[in-house]
Amino acid sequence: MGDNAAGEALTVLVADIGGSNSRFAVATLTRSWPKLTDLVSFPNAGAAGLEAQVERYLAGLPTGAPARACFAVAGPVAAGRARLTNRPWSIDAASLATTFAFRQVTLLNDFAALAHGLAFLPAGGSMVLQAGSRDARGPLAVLGPGTGLGAALVVSPGRQQRVVPTEAGHADFAPVGARDWALREALAAAETPVTAERVLRGDGIAQLYRALGGDERDTAAICARCGDDSRAAEAIAWYLELLGRYAGSFALTVGATGGVYLAGGVLPRIAGLLPGSAFIAGFNDRGPLAAYARAVPLRLVTDPGGALGGAAIAAAHDASDRDGTA
Template identity: 70%
Template sequence: MRRDNETQAVAEHSDGALLVGDIGGTNSRFAIAAGGAGWPLLEHWRELPNDGADGLEDQLRRYLQALPGAAPTAACLAIAGPIRGRRARLTNRPWTIDSTALENALALRRVTLLNDFAALAHALAFLPPAGSTVLQAGAAGARGPLAVLGPGTGLGAALVLQPGEQQQVVPTEAGHADFAPVAPRDWALQQALTATAAPVTAEQVLRGDGIAQLYLALGGGKRTTAAVCAGAGDDPLADEALSWYLQLLGRFAGSLAVTLGATGGVYLAGGVLPRLAGTLPGSGFLDGFNDRGPLADYARAIPVRLVTEPAAAAGGAAIAARHASDRHSAA
């Protein structure tokens, strides 16, 4: 995930209803957020496929026109792509998004954009009980910073300091850290990738299409990640590729946790991992996470969860806007 200024750019929003969105390459999801502290109340949830739409303005217009009653005049949108000031670009669709243009076209007082992983980070401390699944319980009453990471088009990661109403979200470039091979086949993979791109980053190996890349490295044919995941249980090479991938992801997550001091918990998110929700608990992920040598007990004390709340990014956008409004009111 690229370093953006999204956490600084979250605008002050007045109290009351707020239009929130989670804008991905495939779908745009919208809701109206209300409520005070804690997880926001998300009403009028709607998911619109992006195929056939002219752009985000078109999607927002369709959503707003279908709303009963008066529409909100402010919006905070989580975007699956880099943010630069008041503009954003979707990574998986050729849409450029301009806040000012949306405000003018749709008569909105304020439109704020933030990266989808920053929005996920804002959501972590407020997720409803059913919004995540425990992979490692960790120490009872574990407290401290939180980290969120996950593969998609890239490899996103963010840190949350002082989780709660006074929290600060710090986007990171952790996905661009060097890939750290351990086993002989990891080294062989790094050497093969170095022939086409150097240095080899964690993102090159662990982003969504990394599973297909590992399948190919094991001698399988050229397949998509979705096809490899679908073949699990029937194709031994698919099983091996997934096992290898999850162990490597666990190593990266464990390294990130000890580097950032994320003693309050590590959360896994992104577009790929929900497909592997049934595979993760019995995989080598936690072996890789906890293989920290003298810090193994430190790692085992860190709670690890898989985010399952489908509205996590949209809810995080609402929380980010609420916190910005609170800071503005206190100033």
């Protein structure tokens, strides 16, 4: 996976560029999960752009910059260029290579980076939510809320896998029942279209809490009080049901018989609430295809370096393609 033609370990600067934060590390690959060192996270607020964040990171590295870099970004990528969905930053792989003298720059969607690493996650890197009955050759899906709502697909998981990035978070929100429809109408009064991301992104729990009559805007505070605040518990259960329905619909759409992995910045905070939750019920509520849904393995990615490790694996594949060592 990560060996070059000479059998040496590959070293890559990896970065996970979200709407709120930029995380950097140096990844070393052989044939196991990448070893991450020099991990640093910078807030994006106030930064001039990605170049400024890269310069800041490199200035603090105790050794020189690796020759290769991979940037996993929260937005669509085409022809080596990207624009963050939730921050007005434009990113160009060729420009980054020139500015920082990288031999190779790989640019990909952040959930595509996560997808690259799914088949190689170390033991203990994920938590089982539903055992299911895994189809070893079936597609894998990864999705989850952070600043936005990301999703990607892995076809033929393993060393010959193909990763398919998506913008499925921008599909229309699909309400079920009067309460969901009332939420949709309230959101539509402010902005259309009402997308799944609009409801399920990082501030989704706080948004639902306010819809139920609460006034707290901090998601972490709402999650912390769910044991004592019935409205907080109701908002979280509602959110998990909606996310489960979205994930179940995505799994059916892409045929994710290999499993669905949940990731992003929100769900690890409430990992203890997920097993047996409204998320599982919403995922499996598929009518005549309920048995199909129950057979899909569900896992939560708990390894905090999931996107960074996946970015390193993507860079290794890119290096093999460029060097002819695949």
